[in-house]
Amino acid sequence: MPSPFPGMNPYLERDICWHDFHDRFLAVGAGVIGMRIQPDFLVRIDAHILVQELPEQPRRLLGRSDLSVAAKPRREEAEAESVALLDAPARVRLPELEPIREVYLKIIDRSSREVVTVVELLSPANKRRSGPDRERYLAKRAGVLASQASLVEIDLLRGGAPMPGEGRPECVYSVLVSRPDDRPEAGFWPLGLADRLPTVPIPLRPPHPDAALDLQALLDRVYDEAGYEFDIYDGPPQPPLDAEEAAWAAKFVPKRP
Numbered sequence: 001m002p003s004p005f006p007g008m009n010p011y012l013e014r015d016i017c018w019h020d021f022h023d024r025f026l027a028v029g030a031g032v033i034g035m036r037i038q039p040d041f042l043v044r045i046d047a048h049i050l051v052q053e054l055p056e057q058p059r060r061l062l063g064r065s066d067l068s069v070a071a072k073p074r075r076e077e078a079e080a081e082s083v084a085l086l087d088a089p090a091r092v093r094l095p096e097l098e099p100i101r102e103v104y105l106k107i108i109d110r111s112s113r114e115v116v117t118v119v120e121l122l123s124p125a126n127k128r129r130s131g132p133d134r135e136r137y138l139a140k141r142a143g144v145l146a147s148q149a150s151l152v153e154i155d156l157l158r159g160g161a162p163m164p165g166e167g168r169p170e171c172v173y174s175v176l177v178s179r180p181d182d183r184p185e186a187g188f189w190p191l192g193l194a195d196r197l198p199t200v201p202i203p204l205r206p207p208h209p210d211a212a213l214d215l216q217a218l219l220d221r222v223y224d225e226a227g228y229e230f231d232i233y234d235g236p237p238q239p240p241l242d243a244e245e246a247a248w249a250a251k252f253v254p255k256r257p
Contacts, residue, residue: 001229002220004252007195008156008173009223010237011253017232018157022121024222026103029119032218033107033202036211041204042110048102048140109205117150117203127160134161150203151178151186154215158193159239175200175215193245229254 003009012021027045034043105119120141125133141163144151153163153176162168165176171190177200178186189198197219201210223229233253241249 001224003223003228004254005249006252007191007193007197007216008219009228009232010158010193010241010249011232012219012223012228013157013159014232014235014238016235017226017228018124020226021222021228022123023103024226025218026105026119026121028222028225029213029218030105033105033119033211033213037107037202037204037208040110040208041116042108044106044108045103046106048104048137107202107204115147115149116205117152118144119152119202120154122153122155122157122163124157124160127155127157127162129161138164145178145183148180150180151176152200152202153178156197173197177201177203179203194248 003012012018030043030045037043102123102125104121106115107117107119108114109116126137128134141151141153155162155174155176158172162174163176165186165188168174168188169190172193173191173195175189175191175198176186177188187201189200191197197215199212199214199216202213203210233256236246237249240246
């Protein structure tokens with residue numbers, strides 16, 4: 001069954017499912033767009049690789065060892081083999097790092113192999129008010145905006161800082177469509193908590209018309225295929241809704257089987 005909410009489902013923003021939803025939304029979207037723009041254009045899934053420092057917590061194994069690796073020789077054996085070994089005067093601990101793969105879509109002109117449009121679904125890391133992840137995303141965003149590629153930027157997260165944009169209206173969710181011929185202006189869809197997600201244009205290159213992507217239909221399909229109905233309602237939305245919003249959302253939460 002489709003998502004019971006009329007627009008974005010705030011329970012999909014929970015940590016337990018957001019990453020899965022993010023990747024599924026773009027992967028299914030790639031298929032929907034691809035069927036409408038072939039054979040002149042192709043959709044490819046690419047990824048930003050972010051490296052984050054793990055928070056303070058008990059150490060955990062980031063991989064598994066290869067059992068065929070030889071054991072480390074004892075200190076006495078190493079000293080017997082080489083008298084050139086020198087002990088360091090101090091020991092330091094480096095931060096543990098965790099690579100994160102964040103996917104996005106590229107629409108490519110099949111003939112020229114040029115990137116025509118980039119489609120991004122923002123993540124919590126992109127919307128942190130400060131820090132290297134936001135800075136890296138803003139730098140990549142600026143690179144697209146300085147090119148001849150269009151940018152479709154979808155924000156379905158209530159938390160964090162919105163992307164910069166002069167004259168940006170107040171809203172809960174949003175979609176931005178920036179075309180190279182229109183810059184510095186861009187199309188903008190401001191959305192409230194209860195608003196149906198729009199059908200937005202996916203710009204191509206003349207003489208080809210835009211492709212249309214129904215974001216609400218896409219969300220409903222992903223929700224259904226992933227079985228989120230059985231997984232995401234065992235806790236409150238993140239970030240939490242205020243009292244009025246929570247009372248409104250409670251009307252749509254399905255009854256537990």
